[in-house]
Amino acid sequence: MKKPSIKDYEYFLDIWPELVRDHPGKFVAIKDKEVLGIYGDYMEAAQAVYVEHEYGSVLMQNIGRGPEALAVYLHTPGVVPSQ
Helix, strand or coil: CCCCCHHHHHHHHHHHHHHHHHCCCCEEEEECCEEEEEECCHHHHHHHHHHHCCCCEEEEEECCCCCCCCEEEEECCCCCCCC
């Protein structure tokens, strides 16, 4: 699976203070240094990324207490969202 660019993770680190202030405990999806959305949990984020955004690799990051929080990488081609 192709991982998102390190630039997307570095962008997350740059905007992390604002994200944790405004959206603690949620998930952010980032592609090409652009925030695709902020979601309440992993499943909501995954469904939205699969349905709303073009295929490719996306950084999905938990907005935790520290920027080292769990990183999740998604590669969407061929994925069919559940209804």
